[in-house]
Amino acid sequence: MDEQEKTGGGRKNAWLPIAGGVALIITLFILVKLIFAGLERALPPERLHPDYFTASQSQAAGGPEDGAPPAPAFCPFCGEGMTDSFQWGQFCPWCGEKVEA
Numbered sequence: 001m002d003e004q005e006k007t008g009g010g011r012k013n014a015w016l017p018i019a020g021g022v023a024l025i026i027t028l029f030i031l032v033k034l035i036f037a038g039l040e041r042a043l044p045p046e047r048l049h050p051d052y053f054t055a056s057q058s059q060a061a062g063g064p065e066d067g068a069p070p071a072p073a074f075c076p077f078c079g080e081g082m083t084d085s086f087q088w089g090q091f092c093p094w095c096g097e098k099v100e101a
Contacts, residue, residue, distance in 0.1 A: 071087050077097040077099075078097070080094040088100060
């Protein structure tokens with residue numbers, strides 16, 4: 001009778017670790033959802049847009065004039081970063097090449 005209790009008794013409680021694992025996964029899923037919901041409430045939606053930083057910089061500078069495309073952030077010849085006040089038609093401060101649209 002001891003052998004039957006050992007084999008039968010082990011199977012009765014075999015579902016407990018499985019149910020615990022499923023409960024743990026559900027709990028973690030809910031916690032992750034709550035964390036992301038809190039982040040969305042903390043950050044305004046316009047800051048989540050990828051073009052937020054470039055748009056705010058161009059608005060602060062007055063934007064492109066006469067419909068001209070915005071000035072490049074990097075020199076097409078040497079690859080160095082341009083200053084914030086760089087405009088089309090100026091010379092690159094690093095390599096001296098004229099950068100035109």
